[in-house]
Amino acid sequence: MPTPPFSPAEARAARLRLGMTPGQVAAAMAQLGVDRPPEAVHAWEAGTVPPSEPELLALADALWCPVAVLMGVRPGTLREHRLARGFTAERLALRIGMDPYAYARAEAEHRWPGTDHHTVLLADALGLATEDLVELLDRDGELVGLLRQAVEGRWKTHVAQLAHLAQADERRVARALRALHREYTRFDERYMGHLVARNDDARLREIAADRAAWLRALPDRFRSLTGTGGPDTVAY
Incomplete structure (x- = not known):
């Protein structure tokens, strides 16, 4: 899976606002179940290695920072909107009553197999108007x-x-x-x-x-x- 959008500068700024060291950030992430060394935090902030999805979500929690801020981009895809809301793919699928495997395939293949009911629940979970979500999904399919x-x-x-x-x-x-x-x-x-x-x-x-x-x-x-x-x- 491609790494999510990430802004090293925003991550460093968020850490400095809290007065935390990379070691303290790593320790906070470990408490969330994502065990990484302080060197990983240094690498993310330096822009040499981007965080994975689980690392990005845990980093945002550790820094008390919205995931969307750490992404550094305006969400343009279903996956980016999900991440901006702090959802894992599995948790979002369960929230809208969709099979997690089917949802993961929808993101990977940029094709939406959900019912109208799934779409309405998805729009609510992502904080989007239903018509905006439908436009997003249609645009993604056309792009593919x-x-x-x-x-x-x-x-x-x-x-x-x-x-x-x-x-x-x-x-x-x-x-x-x-x-x-x-x-x-x-x-x-x-x-x-x-x-x-x-x-x-x-x-x-x-x-x-x-x-x-x-x-x-x-x-x-x-x-x-x-x-x-x-x-x-x-x-x-």
């Missing part, structure tokens, strides 16, 4: 579809539409799509190379699984390359 078309075909024809959808500069989108198209092409080259060499099916299945995982993470990779999401923070 366009990105798939771009990396699998002629990426240049999708630059303007993706730039408009993501509200990003066309030049940055073009650079991102060029890089993503190259990454995707390498999967095809690897697969065809092993196919021509008549390697065993296990190796082909491994490459196919790697490609599937890459495609699931495609929207997050695109947002990372284009810097979309914006620098604004949202207070909850």
